[in-house]
Amino acid sequence: QSLGCSLSQNVYAAIKQPCSLSLGSQIHNKTLKRTRKFVVDGVEVSVTTSKIISEDEKKDEEMRFLRRQELRELRLLQKEEHRNQTQLNNKHHLQLEQMLRRFEQEMTAKKKFFDTELENLERQQKQQIEKMEQDHSLRRREEAKRIRAEQERDYNKFQEHLKQKKKEVKTEAEKLPRYVRKESMKVKTEEFAQKKQVLEREFVAKQKEDLELAMNNITVQNRKEICDKERECLNKKQQLMRDREASIWELEEHHLQEKHQLIKQQLKDQYFLQRHELVRKHDKEREQMQRYNQRMIEQLRIRQQQEKARLPKIQRSEGKTRMAMYKKSLHINSSGSMSEQREKIKQFAQQEEKRQKAERQQQQQKHEFQMKEMSAQCESNANELQQLQNEKCHLLVEHETQKLKALDENHNQHLKDWRDMLRPRKKALEDELNQKKWEQEMFFRLSEAADGQTPASLNKPVKFVPFSSAECS
Structure with missing residues (x-):
């Protein structure tokens, strides 16, 4: 606006110069009379004032009126420009708010998706562990039942074998002479009974040890299966957490890029509006300049016609x-003589006619020169205005280029800072995951080292039922 005002002042100061051209015409004055009537003490009084208005004063007044009219047009353009700029700013503010709300919704939806997946994974893990526990209990019962049945058959065979041995002992005793048979039968029977008790005790102990060993093997195998399942679930859970963080980081980077593109487009829209308003203002200034030049040429033409x-x-x-x-x-x-005087008068009249004709030709040449000078001055004013307008447009384009360049540089720096901050975030995540994995491994080792203790998952303790002698009965 300040450039526009200085432009108009310079141009109008330049184009006022042709008004001082000397046209050699007489000044015609006009008298303006005004009669005012008012009442003083009940008596109506009329006062008439007169003012002599010269042509120059009249023209100056017309020029001031036209100048005020042109300034009003420029002020209207300025008000419309301010209104359009306000509307564009409100539109940009609304776009930015909507974009930020959408960013928040997308981030919330992304986190909710991965949180749901993590909950499903933990629930699935819990169900799998519970099923493995049930399968383990069922397998222990079935295996204990099978082993007890085999041990029962082996025990029966062992008893049959002992009975056969007892018969063999009796048979050997019966082959002895009669006088030593009874005493020998008694001794051998007692020895066999003691031996039988020892063999039965050893046989039962061996069966119990075999049953406990089989149950412990099943328990160890189940512990190993559950530990493997826990490791697998932990790996899946940690991979899901890595995917979650990677998706969040990717979404953050996408949001930064999209926000930069929106701000860049809004900046372009602002400068497009400024260029549009500047073109309208330049058109109005050229229109005013053209009207002014036409008025000056028309006034010059009227003065020349009057002259x-x-x-x-x-x-x-x-x-x-x-x-x-x-x-x-x-x-x-x-x-x-009179004839000579008439001849001289005739010659004087002819010379006077030539002189007047020369005066008219001189006036015609002067008018043509004035018109050429006025046209050149108008063209010079138009060229000066066009040059000033071109400089303003060029400055606006340069300013837009600098702003866009600064905006891109700021975005690149912001993106670089964000990526630099991303490295410690990744390292912190990996450290946390490795710590959890180490804690799980230490828990498994402690569980394996403890007798009768079973490993447990990080989320839910797993209960292992140790073998008891009650299962043998």
Whole structure:
């Protein structure tokens, strides 16, 4: 706006110069009379004032009126420009708010998706562990039942074998002489009974040890399966957490890029509006300049027509005066006949006609020169205005280029800072995951080292049922 005002002042200061051209015309004044009526002490009084208005004052007043009108047009343009700029700013503010809300919704939806997946994974893990526990209990019962059945058969066979041994002992005792048979039978029977108790005790102990060993093997195998399942679930859970963080980081980077593109487009829209408003203002200034030039040319043409119309009257009046003075000088210096005087008067009239014709030609040349000078001045003013407008457009384009460049540099720096901050975030995540994995491994080792203790998952303790002698019965 300040550039526009200084532009208009410079141009109008330049184009006022043709007004001072000397046209050699007489100044015609006009009298403006105004009558005012008012009542003083009940008596109506009328006062008439008169003011002499010259042509220059009238023209100055017209120029001031036209200038005020042009300033009003520029102010209207300025108000419309301010209104359009306000509307564009409100639109950009709304776009930014909507984009930020959408970013928040997308981030919330992304986190909710992975949280749901993590909950499903933990629930699935819990169900799998519970099923493995049930399968383990069922397998222990079935295996214990099978082993007890085999041990029962083996025990029966062992008893049959002992009975056979007992028979063999009796048979051997019966083969002895009768006088030692009874005593030998008694001794061998007692020895066999003691041996039988020892063999039965050892056999039962061996069966119990085998049953406990089989149950412990099943328990160890189940512990190993559950530990493997826990490791697998932990790996899946940690991979899901890595995917979650990677998706969040990717979404953050996408949001940064999208926000930069929106701000960049809004900046372009602002400068597009400024260029549009500047073109409208330049069109209005050129239109005002053209009207001003047309008025100046029209005023010059009117003055020239007035001078051209007054010149014959002035020439006739001057011609009559010169002719009367010439005749009077001939009458005073009367010499020669009347015919000679008439001839001299005729020659003087011819010279006077030539002089007037030369005056008219000189006036025509002067008018043509004035018109050319006025046209050149108008063209020079238009060129100066066009040059100033081009400079303003060029400055606006340069300013837009600098702003866009600074915006891109700021975005690149912001993106670089964000990526630099991303490295410690990744390292912290990996450290946390490795710590959890280490804690799980330490828990498994402690569980394996403890007798009768079973490993447990990080989320839910797993209960292992140790083998008891009750299962043998």
